[in-house]
Amino acid sequence: MNLYSVLLVDDEEEVYSVIMKKLDWEAMGFRIAGYARNGVEALEMAEEIQPDVVMTDIKMPYMDGLTLSKKLKELYQKIKIIIFSGFDEFEYAKEAIKIEAEEYILKPINSNELREVFERIRTNLDRELDEKRNIEKLRAYYMESLPVLQENFYTSLIEGRIPASEIEKYLKQYQIPWSGPYYVATILHISTPDPQLELDPFLLGMSVKQLAEEQFVDKWRLNTFFYLGDILMITQLKETEEITAYTNAMDRFCKLAKRVCGAKVTAGIGPVCDEIAELPASYQGARNAVSYRVIYGNTRAINIAEIDPQGSAEEPWEEQSIGNILKKIKTGDEQALKEAVKESVTQLSGRGASLQKYQIFITELIAEIFRFGTLNGLNLDEIFSGTGDIYREVLQMESPEALENWLLKTGRQMQEIIQNGRQDTTKSFVTKAIEYVREHYADSGLNVESVCKNLSVSTAYFSTVFKKETGKTFINYLTEYRMEQALDLLLNQDEKTYVIAEKVGYSDPNYFSYAFKKQFGMSPSKYKAEKRK
Numbered sequence: 001m002n003l004y005s006v007l008l009v010d011d012e013e014e015v016y017s018v019i020m021k022k023l024d025w026e027a028m029g030f031r032i033a034g035y036a037r038n039g040v041e042a043l044e045m046a047e048e049i050q051p052d053v054v055m056t057d058i059k060m061p062y063m064d065g066l067t068l069s070k071k072l073k074e075l076y077q078k079i080k081i082i083i084f085s086g087f088d089e090f091e092y093a094k095e096a097i098k099i100e101a102e103e104y105i106l107k108p109i110n111s112n113e114l115r116e117v118f119e120r121i122r123t124n125l126d127r128e129l130d131e132k133r134n135i136e137k138l139r140a141y142y143m144e145s146l147p148v149l150q151e152n153f154y155t156s157l158i159e160g161r162i163p164a165s166e167i168e169k170y171l172k173q174y175q176i177p178w179s180g181p182y183y184v185a186t187i188l189h190i191s192t193p194d195p196q197l198e199l200d201p202f203l204l205g206m207s208v209k210q211l212a213e214e215q216f217v218d219k220w221r222l223n224t225f226f227y228l229g230d231i232l233m234i235t236q237l238k239e240t241e242e243i244t245a246y247t248n249a250m251d252r253f254c255k256l257a258k259r260v261c262g263a264k265v266t267a268g269i270g271p272v273c274d275e276i277a278e279l280p281a282s283y284q285g286a287r288n289a290v291s292y293r294v295i296y297g298n299t300r301a302i303n304i305a306e307i308d309p310q311g312s313a314e315e316p317w318e319e320q321s322i323g324n325i326l327k328k329i330k331t332g333d334e335q336a337l338k339e340a341v342k343e344s345v346t347q348l349s350g351r352g353a354s355l356q357k358y359q360i361f362i363t364e365l366i367a368e369i370f371r372f373g374t375l376n377g378l379n380l381d382e383i384f385s386g387t388g389d390i391y392r393e394v395l396q397m398e399s400p401e402a403l404e405n406w407l408l409k410t411g412r413q414m415q416e417i418i419q420n421g422r423q424d425t426t427k428s429f430v431t432k433a434i435e436y437v438r439e440h441y442a443d444s445g446l447n448v449e450s451v452c453k454n455l456s457v458s459t460a461y462f463s464t465v466f467k468k469e470t471g472k473t474f475i476n477y478l479t480e481y482r483m484e485q486a487l488d489l490l491l492n493q494d495e496k497t498y499v500i501a502e503k504v505g506y507s508d509p510n511y512f513s514y515a516f517k518k519q520f521g522m523s524p525s526k527y528k529a530e531k532r533k
Contacts, residue, residue, distance in 0.1 A: 039063025164277035250301035
């Protein structure tokens, strides 16, 4: 059974002891997650335990129950508040209504009345939980999300990440009515526009995509989406012979796009396939077709099956191999990198490559490493320090093993720099927070919200990262640091308690004494006397 958590707040210990004993909490569906002696302590505990219900007295030192309730409602909108008090005053009740407290109960608390209150709250909590799980709401949300889910499916499909056995399941789940029986992938590549025309590339792409959907919706069954900066189409054909008419239609569209949108579009058409699972190969063929624009020109359709029927669906292995190595570098998996490097070198030596092909491969490999390093902000001088002509050095290696060792060493260095960079980002984030505390701990208004505002991050993300790096919540760290400074003022500078309280960020000297005793087990004056014996 799901038990909802309760936090009890009262400065009189016997009160919450009685409350705890009055009821069979578990039978009612609740558990006592903790109790606090004042509002400040309760606020700190709420951050830790995230209670469903808070039952609080009004009159308490340091922070009263109404102020506590307001702050809790601001931080946790769904939290349920029960206020109990020995004061039958209209203003209190009115304030409780204003902050949307569930109940306002007068002391002494009757166990039957309290049971009824928690039963009502349990009903409300159950209803809210059920609403979250409500099938109709989930279905509505699912339908709203369907276009995004479909586009993610198309992307995963052409990347070859969906097993053939699961394709039918996703088509049904995402309501994609593909019946084929033939399929072809097409890439609409927009050449970089003339800078003088001041065209926004994204808006230009949207314009071309919209025009394509308008032109082909009646004649061809296709789905269009953006992928890696291009417009990708997955088209269904009834007969393989339709590819000729489709190619002609795409060629006419490229010229129309230039006239209507001012865009130079190349339509790369992959080979026709009779299985959805073969679309990744059709997509690779479409990519290769687009690359032929340097020979045939843009603003036209290029069908890979017409210009390169032998290699239409095969991406150059060098490009795949280099891309795989760089991907493993970025993921940080050393074993996967080792396997990718070994596979690449094995392919190179096993294909009977000529010296010219080997030189081309090395040239492309090093160029891609430098491009990858630049995009990821790596200092490549650090990796290749002491190296003269890196191209010459690698080209003159005398064995595949030497190339494999160099590649693996370079890849590991890049992995380490990337990983350290990620760790440094988190550490820098926490370091800034700690520095901020040390500069502003005397400010009584210092809290997690003010630190997050300074760092421009959400409180949820900040709290998670801070606790992960320091092992403490922000409130605990702040309190401990303030107490360290208080000790120095108390023992070494012989300051008065009320002066120390103000200097370390406590506007209420009494609460400072309370927090000090909680930290060190005795009052400031007694601690000082003990240390000077």
